[in-house]
Amino acid sequence: KQEVTQIPAALSVPEGENLVLNCSFTDSAIYNLQWFRQDPGKGLTSLLLIQSSQREQTSGRLNASLDKSSGRSTLYIAASQPGDSATYLCAVGAGGTSYGKLTFGQGTILTVHP
Amino acid sequence: KAGVTQTPRYLIKTRGQQVTLSCSPISGHRSVSWYQQTPGQGLQFLFEYFSETQRNKGNFPGRFSGRQFSNSRSEMNVSTLELGDSALYLCASSLSSGGGYGYTFGSGTRLTVV
DSSP states (O other): OOOEEEEOSEEEEETTOOEEEEEEESOOOEEEEEEEEEOTTSOEEEEEEEETTOSEEEETTEEEEEETTTTEEEEEEOSOOGGGOEEEEEEEEESGGGBTOEEEOOOEEEEEEO | OOOOEEEOSEEEEOTTOOEEEEEEOOTTOOEEEEEEEETTTEEEEEEEEETTEEEEEOSOOTTEEEEEOTTSOEEEEEOSOOGGGOEEEEEEEESSTTOTTOOEEOOOEEEEEO
């Protein structure tokens, strides 16, 4: 059974800092990994999708890497801003009994203070 | 283009009642998945539909059911509501079954059972 863990559970940083959020998964037989952000009481906004054959994806100040063999992904946020404050979730897509299902971590609550 | 639309946004129901939630996927997307989000359990997969067929389902009791129509719109039904069913219900759409192209989520339906 796939399990996804995100570290740290919460992070508070001053504006302008570069930061790294970590995600680990137990079964390396994945299709892809997707990073989302969620604002309080809202739905999920997709940030980056990394296919299993890729090593990293970039979008603006965000960079996500994937190391399938070690079961890890990191989300790097450069020059953080107060608007980046949200919960960040990583989710793994796989086949077999997990076909069509995303397995989510518990999330990292990020607070960026001015 | 329009995103994933979920209706209604908020619902208050009484224990024992039943409820139907609706999800309209992004135009052209044929896969619709449903998730339940609670503070204690996080995001849990309910089921995925593709071409009107349920492709996978999570570990939820039979009170939770769904269906998909020929226009890819999906509905989720919960019968005999319990207090523990209070949650944010999120719908996600994808271009194809299995999520190979990643998922786009709606804003969710907040269900409160009293």
